[in-house]
Amino acid sequence: MVLEFLVAIVPVFVASVVECVEAWTVVVAVGLTRGWRAPLLGVVVAVTVIGALVVAFGATLVDRIDEQLFEVVSGTLLSLFGVRWMRKAILRSIGVVALSDEHVRYRKTLDALGNERTEQAFDWAGFSIATKTMLLEGLEITFLVITLGASGGASYPVAITGAVAAFVVVGAVGWFARAPLDNVPENELKGFVSVMLVTFGTYWVAEGVGVDWAGGAWGLVYLFAFWFVMMRLIARWASRGLDTATDTALAEFPEVSA
């Protein structure tokens, strides 16, 4: 029961914090430069659409799909989603991909919109950019709520609570800060969530095809530990390639290091 609760709420909450921080940066950029009415209305529209998707698809999956088939389908989707996040987290941790920077996102949004307040009665550009960003980030949350929440029992409302709690917390902090939330360790959180997603994904796919994990649901715990270690080892292995290349370059062009 406790494990079921944690499975539903922890990854959804942490992933939702990451996505809400990204979306909030864009909303703040629009709000501070062009006024709050249009971006906040965009947030309301996006949240309504996301809520409708969660209710429509979630209820269908929970009520109508065979449990084993559901485990294979949701496990496959979680694995695909998780390996994508894990790859990005590893590449960021070893410096191959730039770290997610809320100030950069904030500046980019300002550049895209122009810094001046609009003269129009309603700021359609601000509305559309806030709606689009919130919807795209929200789709990832929707996906996690549906796949993790529909794993049975009371998980679905628990997963929804996790997502809503993250939205409220980030929204409240962001509203009072009125600035990009760059103190949130987004990249570390993303790495942590990726480990959880591939853990649930591989656990459920295997269970769906008939595997009985040793220890039952405790399999989630040792799989999580295993995937965490693997992520660190892959990062170390891949960064060794980078170090070797840097050493070779410095040996060939010593003036670079001067």
Added chain:
Amino acid sequence: MNRLVGWVRTALREIWALVVDDWILAVSSLAAIGATFAVSRIDAVGSGNATGWLLVALVVTAVAASVRRAVAARLRPGR
């Protein structure tokens, strides 16, 4: 109208990128799941723990190969 089409195109492209940003990783992960399914149908192996660990090992390999490929692409001359 053109603006709407452009907006929809961008949205679809971004939704696709939410699921797949390295399609080789996505395909190899799906292949790992397919292989696990095939192995689980073999009576002698079936529902043993080894089948689950086979899946994990294949997916770990897919992630490692994808990361290594990204590092190699970064180191390629001209980048």
